[in-house]
Amino acid sequence: MIKVYAPASIANVKVGFDILGTAISPIDQTTYLGDCITIKKSDTFELYSSGRFVDDLPQVREQNIVFQCWQHFCKKIDDTIPMALTLEKNMPIRSGLGSSACSIVAALVAMNAYCSYPLDNNSLLRLMGEMEGRISGEIHFDNVAPCFLGGMQLILDANEIISQSLPIFDKWLWIIAYPGIAISTVEARKLLPDWYNRKDCINHSRYIAGFIHACHSKQSHLAIKLMKDTIAEPYRKKLIPHLFQIYNAVIKIGALICGISGSGPTLFAICDKSDIAINVAQWFKDYYLYNDTGFIKICRIDIKGAQILKE
Missing domain, CATH: 3.30.230.10 (Ribosomal Protein S5; domain 2)
Incomplete structure (x- = not known):
């Protein structure tokens, strides 16, 4: 077996x-x-x-x-x-x-x-x-x-x-919040434009290149600052109501960053302190679960x- x-x-x-x-x-x-x-x-x-x-x-x-x-x-x-x-x-x-x-x-x-x-x-x-x-x-x-x-x-x-x-940051805790609803990857991809403007392309190149450099040079704060999405998030935000309000709420608690996991609806937040991670997880439990099939997990990179x- x-x-x-x-x-x-x-x-x-x-x-x-x-x-x-x-x-x-x-x-x-x-x-x-x-x-x-x-x-x-x-x-x-x-x-x-x-x-x-x-x-x-x-x-x-x-x-x-x-x-x-x-x-x-x-x-x-x-x-x-x-x-x-x-x-x-x-x-x-x-x-x-x-x-x-x-x-x-x-x-x-x-x-x-x-x-x-x-x-x-x-x-x-x-x-x-x-x-x-x-x-x-x-x-x-x-x-x-x-x-x-x-x-x-x-x-x-x-x-x-x-x-x-890529090298990883061992102190990072990843809180994942699955609300209990589904979003089709195929449908989420259809929301993306066929063409992007030059500024978005330049920014995307700068962010991903800088993020990779930050990982290799162990600059965790720089890595967080460069975790910006100019490709998918501006177009997929309509799939997740109040997305930016959610971001602001968990960052106010102390999360370093918040984003969409894949095509969503799961969101992830990164924290570097366990007490903050617990508080962020609790916020998601209180405000982001739609039904009993949803779940919140505090994770590390596997x-x-x-x-x-x-x-």
Whole structure:
């Protein structure tokens, strides 16, 4: 039996639209924030589902991304391998926390291990990006790369290098607030313009380049100052009512920055003190939860990425 866990992730990280993402895990270490895949031997292909958000999965097996992962994995290795898979769906769909990436990464890592590692990490990551593209409409790696490899990943996709790790700030606490509603990644992408003005392009280049420099030079305050979004946030703010009022409220409490996780509706805030993080988390609980399916977690960057729990 193979069991694999793949963590949640924050794409874009405000300053790096489609090229920056970080894996996250709760600081209490008592619960996983991600999906699990279990594979057992079988004479045929079987797919089962469980978990808190199992009811949100497609009812038709062929529409399940895990089934599609199996199809494409078998095509990639040129062999049809029977197996019994169970998806433990612990992540809400269309939450902005890399839910599809969790399922894709866990599934493909588990399949690769079950079949004695026919694919290297680069081939596996490229397949993950392709599977993610089937959901979002475009191939992108800013969720699957950190989910698979851990840490904060900068997407390069050049010279056979898909992504590389950035240095992280160990003191940063990441509060993630999922309100319990869904926003479609495809619909959120449709809000973005086809063309940007020169000033926005220059500013975006300056912010992301400066942020990367700040990470490597360990200038946490500079990194925070440069976490500005000129690409997506100005157009997606209409999806989250009172977005800038929310930002102002948590920053007034003491958060260093606040932003949209992926396409939303999950928001993230960064703090460098635990008491402030607790207060920010409480504010989100009081004012940002829409229903009982929402949740607030205080996290750190997950440096491990996908983990094989049983083999």
